[in-house]
Structures are given as C-alpha cells and as structure tokens.
Amino acid sequence: MGVYKRGQTYWYKFLFQGQLIRESAKTNSKTVAREAERARRRDLELGINRIGKRERTPLFRIAAKEWIDAKVGKSESTLRNYRQYVESLTSEFKDRLICDIDIADIRALQRKRLTQGLGHRSVNYEIGVLRQILKPSACGTTCRKTWIGSERSMTLARRSFTKTRSTPGRGLRCEPKSGTASSLRPLS
DSSP: OEEEEETTEEEEEEEETTEEEEEEOOOSOHHHHHHHHHHHHHHHHHHHTTOOOOOOOOBHHHHHHHHHHTOTTOOHHHHHHHHHHHHHHHHHHTTSBGGGOOHHHHHHHHHHHHHTTOOHHHHHHHHHHHHHHHTTOTTTHHHHHHHTTTSOOOOHHHHHEEEEEOSTTSOEEEEEOTTOOGGGSOOO
C-alpha cells in the first residue's frame, strides 16, 4: 500500500484493523502525502486505544470568560451576579493557570473576602462561581480532586441559629442567636 498519484494529487492507502483506508492527501508533494498518511494512521491508532488529545490548560481569565459566555438563558439578575463575581475572581486569579489554583488559594480568598467585610453568603456564592468555572477545566480531575468536594462552604446557619423544640408534631424550630444580623431575625 502507500502513497500514489491520481492526476495531480497524491493519495494514500493502507489497512487498519482489516479496513482499507483510502484518502486524498490533497497535495501534489509526495513527501507531504507520506506525512499525511502517517498522521492519519496515528490518529486512528490513538482513537482505537482511547488515547485522547491533551488540551492546553487555559488561563483563569479565559476559562471564566468562556464560562460566562455559556450562561445563556439565565435571568438578567443572575447574569449580573455572575458577572460581578467573575470580575472579582478574575482580578484575583487573572493570569494563573486553572490547575495552579489549589485549596490554599481558596481558603486565602475566603479569609480575604471576610476581612474585606463581605458576608458569608456572598463569599459562598463567589466560591460557588469559582467551582463552576473550574469544573469543566481542561486539567480535569487533577485540579478538581485537590479541593472541589473536599472544601465545605462556610455555613452561616450553623453559627447563627439554635435549634429549639417546637410544639408537638411540628419538629424543630430555628431561632436566631442573640447578636445576629437583623436580616436573619423573623419578621414580627
């Protein structure tokens, strides 16, 4: 088998897994046609052995932009919130590769945001957006296993409420602890 010329164009032909592969190299150079045949055979071998092509790991700002562009069909207020958090996260991680972001960076970000005066809900929302950006990343499980799933969001409810017995048959009732924000207290 090999490379042969039909008219002005070179073609290649070879057997792969008992199947005859015959394709045009779309060139009039015999050397380029040989390289095209090798490349095609290599692609078939990689495919049959389920060896995927490794994608380059994107920078955080590129991954964040792709993530926000994929959020079509969301309400305008949701998109506004997403854009706000993507902007703040991009300023924090802009030129870092996605796989370089680890649990220590996330914890440092949480502490930084809390010292800046953001509420626990806002910090959790921002970390949730960060998780969503990192989930479909090209580095796959290598960066996700380091912190996604092992890091728990801060639970404001655990710190702000106490469980008290309610009337029989109604289960537990949560009442705010003294000194909690007025927004968490029930309306009277």
